[in-house]
């Protein structure tokens with residue numbers, strides 16, 4: 001039901017976004033409470049568009065949960081300050097990230113200024129100088145009167161991007177991995193949250209194509225009630241557009257029912273839907289794989305040929321919420337964070353908790369991503385393994401109630417970082433990596449690992465039941481359907497500071513590794 005409501009909200013806002021010009025939509029939010037003694041925060045959130053993509057849907061769900069907190073992670077005295085970012089679609093994942101990086105109000109002002117005619121520019125320059133002069137004089141006066149400390153910026157703008165990161169069926173999203181792996185981009189970002197989105201794909205066609213494909217009903221093959229086509233009707237489709245991830249998540253369906261159709265990878269599922277929708281009135285016998293939201297009249301007005309065509313019914317994509325930190329860090333007096341999803345109170349405290357830990361349910365999850373650049377070939381000497389164990393142990397040591405905690409860590413090598421020696425060798429006639437090693441260049445070339453850590457504070461069943469009795473029902477739970485009262489912040493501090501310590505220390509790492517924290521956040 002919650003997923004249906006979220007989809008409904010996503011569709012409504014996606015509709016608003018397609019109609020507005022420029023395409024930006026304010027995330028709905030409730031209860032903004034300005035914090036009196038700190039600069040106000042505005043935020044811009046860039047996502048892979050066009051409207052109707054899964055990234056857009058994820059952005060609409062996460063945006064109202066983004067709040068500003070004090071540097072130490074505490075809510076301000078007035079409570080959480082809801083940031084309510086404006087949402088902006090970008091044509092590619094890379095463009096969404098770059099837009100967040102370039103999101104500097106001064107740059108925008110410069111751009112506008114450049115378009116002004118010569119005279120206008122001179123006039124503006126004179127006015128600017130005059131304003132600056134007056135400002136200097138005023139500051140001087142205020143300084144003398146002892147008011148200087150009160151003169152602070154009243155607004156700061158924060159730039160965010162929501163990027164698809166990995167999918168439960170088809171694995172890593174390579175464009176996002178490239179951003180996290182590259183030294184230039186990874187040093188300009190901080191991961192501040194994540195969100196899981198259940199992904200159910202439809203095969204969409206234009207109305208004309210739907211009409212042309214649909215065979216007349218017979219008693220043997222009555223039409224499916226909701227307008228879906230029969231599987232036999234799909235054999236005339238010549239082309240299927242979608243994002244590479246979505247094509248991969250529906251591979252078995254495509255192999256079985258559309259073997260004749262060319263698969264065309266485009267920048268997003270929404271991009272595929274736009275191509276299908278722009279075909280005019282004639283049947284094109286082309287299809288796209290996208291969300292049901294894209295079929296709506298207010299979005300791209302397409303027909304649903306088949307629903308739920310993904311190979312696994314539990315298909316889920318994880319997105320990372322990334323803040324562009326270039327040049328900002330110094331001025332920033334607060335952190336942005338994502339509130340956990342709230343759950344309706346359980347209907348009965350007797351219902352059994354779910355989760356992998358027999359008798360326990362997850363309570364708080366803290367995640368971290370660390371980037372390690374090393375010159376050792378394929379984890380030489382297993383140092384990475386040792387480091388992961390070390391991190392896990394340090395994490396555990398920090399827990400006040402060790403019995404209630406679980407810590408895990410895992411690493412992924414980013415294969416798309418091509419070793420330099422190999423690139424050069426290939427120019428010289430295609431030598432392999434091993435040849436590079438034999439030529440005495442050492443068994444080393446740069447490679448990048450992304451290490452992920454997760455610490456969960458687990459609430460034991462008996463504790464949970466006790467807390468139900470004490471508090472008369474839960475307020476928040478994990479996304480796994482777990483029940484219980486999850487108000488307490490126990491565990492968050494210890495887990496996050498433990499992770500902090502764990503990845504800052506480089507004890508078991510051989511020298512020469514560059515370890516960079518990409519982010520630590522509380523996940524829901």
Ligand SMILES: O=C(O)C(=O)C[C@]1(C(=O)O)C=C[C@@H](O)C=C1
Nearest residue numbers: 053054055164243245268269317
């Ligand atoms: O194309 C979209 O709709 C996206 O938001 C991208 C993306 C991805 O890259 O994984 C997001 C969710 C689905 O897994 C399919 C595609």
